[in-house]
Amino acid sequence: MSFEPPDQESADLLALALSVAEKADTGEQVEAFVARSSYTTVRAHGGEVESFTSAASAGIGVRVVSNHRQGFAWAGTLEADAIEEALAEARDNATFAESDEWVGLAEPDGIAPVPFDAFDPSVGSMPASRKIDLAIELERMVRAGDRRITGVRVATFSDSTSRFAVATSTGIAGAGRGAWCSMSALALAEEGDETYTGGGSTVGFRPDDLDLAEAADDAVLRATRLFGAKPVPSQRVTIILEPRMAATIASLLGSTLTGERVLKGRSPFGDRMGEVIASPKLTLIDDPTDHRSYAADVFDGEGLACRRNQLVVDGVLQGFLYDSASGRRAGQPSTGSAVRGVSSTPSVGCQALAVAPGAGSFDSLLADIDTGVYLQSMTGLHSGVNLVSGDISVGIEGLMVRNGQLAEPVREVTIASTLQRMLLDIVAIGDDVEWLPGGTGCPTIVIADLSLGGS
C-alpha cells in the first residue's frame, strides 16, 4: 500500500511520528499521534471587533502496548524533551494496566485509503482584515434583518487548518490535513418584556463557501418567531425535526452502535443485530469517504483507511462500529472508526453519519401533520438522554403544527420517549438532505407519539 502525505508539513509530522514509533523495544508496540493546527477567531459586537484570537498549537499522544497492557501519555508541545517524557510515561503507565488479550495497536489491513483532500490554502492565507469585515458584516446583516432585533450577542468568524500524522511500530503510517472556515451569529430580539435568541451559522471548506445571508436570515427568523410563546397542555404529539434537529437524533442512535458500548453491555441495541429496530423508512450509514460531509476524512484515529459502514438498513440493524481492539474482541475487522485527539487514546465513534433520503419536502411532510410540534431547539441533551436505558427527555422551543401549518409558538415544555420507541415511531423521512457543520447528512424526520410535558 503506497501512501504519500499531501504536503511537506504533514510529511514532517509523519516523519516525527515514525521516529517515535521506531523506538519500540522488542515485544513492545508504540503508536505516536501527532497534530499541528492553527486557527483564527474573530468575534464582532456593536460594529467593532470584540476579540481577535490567532494561535498555533501542536501536540503528541503516545500509546504503548506491552504484554497486552496499554499505557498512554500526551504533551501539548512537540519539543523533544516533552516527547521523550511522554514515551517514558506511557511505558510506565502500561505496567499498571491489566492484561487483555484483545488490546493492541492497529495493523495494516490492506484496505486502500480513498483519496480526499479538501484543503484549500485560501483558508490559511486570508488577510485578517477580510475576516474582521466578514464578522462585522454578519452582525450588521442580523441587526438589519428585523426591527425587533435589538442586538447580536456575538457574531463570529473562525477558521482553522490542521494536520495530523499517526504511525505505529506495527506498520501503520497515515497523515492528513484539513481546513475549514465557519461563521455564526446569535441574535437577540425584543418586543414588550420578551427577549428571544436565535442562532444561525454557515460552514465551508473555503471562504467562498460561506453564505452570510443564510446564516443571518436563520438567526433573525429563529429569534423573532417565538414572541408570545408559552407552554401548551401536556399531550401526546407528533414532532417534525428539520435536518439539524433530526441529525441530533441520528447521532444519539449512532453513539449506541459503537462496538465499545455493545461489548461492554451499554447499548440498548447490543443484542438486536439483524432485527428490526426502526421504521423501515430509516437507513443510517456512517461514511467518512462521502466527500459531501464536512467530516470526510482519509484515515481514522488509528491510521486505518476510513470506509463506508452500514448501520441500519430499511429499519434492520446491520452493523456496529469498531476500532481495532474492540473489533478483535468481537471477532470483526476494524470498521476504521477510531476517533481521537492528541490528549486521549482512540475510542470508537461515528465520523460522518448520514440518514438516507426518503420522499417529500419539509413542507409536504408538514402538511401531513394534523397536530404536532415543530422543534426549533432542544436543550438538556446531556442531562436528559441516557444512552444505556434509551430514556430521552429534553426541553424544547418551537411552533405548534395545526392542520398541516406552523401555528403558535411554544416554550418551556419537554418532550419525552425512549430512543427505542422513537425509531419505531418514525412516520416520515424527507428528501431534503442537508450536510451539517458537524459532518452529519440528514433530511427532515417526523416522529409520532411522544409525550409533551407542559402546563
Added chain:
Amino acid sequence: MIEQSVLEVVLGVAMRTGGEFAEVFAEDRRNASAVLDDGRVEELTSGRDRGAGIRVVVGDTTGFAHTADLTEAGLIAAAEAAAAAARGGGGGTNVIALDRRSASRGYDIETYPGDVPKASKVELLGRANDAARAVGGAISQVSVSYGDNRRHILVANSDGLFVEDDTVRTFFAVSCVATGDAGMQTGRESVGHTIGFELFDMYDVDQLARNAADRALTKLAARPAPSGQMPVVIGSGGGGVLFHEACGHGLEADLVAKGASVFRGRVGQQVASKGVTVVDDGTMEREWGNIAVDDEGNPAQRNVLIEDGVLTDYMWDHLRARKEGRRSSGNGRRQSYQNLPMVRMTNTYLLAGEEDPEAIIASTPKGVYVKHLGGGQVNTATGDFVFGMTEAYLIEDGKITEPLREGNLIGNGPEVLQRIDALGNDFAMGPPGTCGKDGQGVPVGDGVPTLRVSSLTIGGTAA
C-alpha cells in the same frame, strides 16, 4: 515559571502599539487519570500542557494570542500577534513594573497526587469495582475513574499585578449499569475536591461504589416519570445545579451587558421568594470550584448575588468591571491558557432555611422528590432552563414512594425563584461539576438545602 524581568519586557512589547491593558497568563498543567472498565484496569494516562496566552485591550477590542513556547522570544512573538490584533492610535505605555503578590487559599494540600505511587491509585479502582459488583448480580457493568491535576498559573498585567498560584484537584467516580427484565438502568456517584490524595481520607471508595450500584438497582424498578406541572422537592446537596442554571448564568455581567439576561436591570428588586439567599463563593475551602485567585489574578471572593430574595449584584470579570468603573468580583476564569477569560461561577449555593426536611416532604401531598440532579442548561435571555433528574421518586400523601426513570425538568428562572416555598435546615454541597460556556469548561461546585418549588414541569412519559 517565567522571570519577572521577562514578563516586564513582554508586557512592554504588548503595549507598544497603543494598548490600554495587556496581560500574560501562563499555565503549566499536569493531569493523571486511571480507568477501570469491564472488570479490568484499562489504562493510565498522563498529560502535560504548558503555555501562555497574551491579551492586549484597546477600547472595546481584545487581541489574543497563545503559545506553547515560554521562552522570551516565544512570548514576545505572541505579544506582537496579540498587539497587532488590537492596534490602538499611538504608542502606549511600555514601561511596566510588576508588584508581586502572593495568592493564599487558607489551607494546605496534604498529599500531592504526583507523589502518590500509581499502584495506590490503581488499587482504589479495583476496590470500587469489587464493592459495586458485590451489591448484586443485577449489576452488569461497572466503570471506575480516578483523576488528578495540578495547575500552576501565573498572571502578570500592565497594571503591575503579578501573582502565581498552584491548584490541585482530585476526582473519583463510579458508574454502574444494572440489567433487569425491563432493560438497563444506570447509577453514578462522583466526588471531587480542590485537595490532594487526602480525598480518600474523606471518602470510602467502597461506599461510593455501593451508592452508585444502589442507584442503578433502584431504577430497575422505576416507573416512567409523570409529565406536566407539579410540586418538586429537591434533596439536600443534590440540586445546586438548579440555582446554577435558574439564576447563576443570568447574573454573569457579560451576558447582562449584552442584553442576553432576563435579570438585566433588576438589581435591588425582589427576584426570589423571601428567605432565598444565593451566594457564589470562590473562597469555599476544598470545594471543587475553589480558587485562590481567578484566572485574571484577582483574589477569590464570597459574593452575595441574591439576599433574602433581593438581587444584590452580578458577577464580574476584569474587562466588564473596568468598563463599569468597579472592581472585579474574582469571577474571571478560563479553561486553559488557550482561552480568553470570561465571567464564570465558582461555588454557587443557596443558604439553608429553618425547616425540617422531613416536614417539607410530609407537607407535600403529591409531587416529585429529586434526590440527585444531573446537569442542566439555560437560555439566559428567556430564563428557561432544564436540568436532569438522575435519582427521583414520587411523593404521594406526603411520603416518598416509587422511584422514577430519568428525565429533564423544565422551568423559568425568575418564576422558579419566586416559587420556592420551603427551605430546609440541612445544607450540603453536591458532587463536582464542569460548567460549560461558549465552549470552555471550568470546575464548579454547588450546594442547596432540601427545598420545595411549588410548581415545575416534569418531562416524563406518563400521563
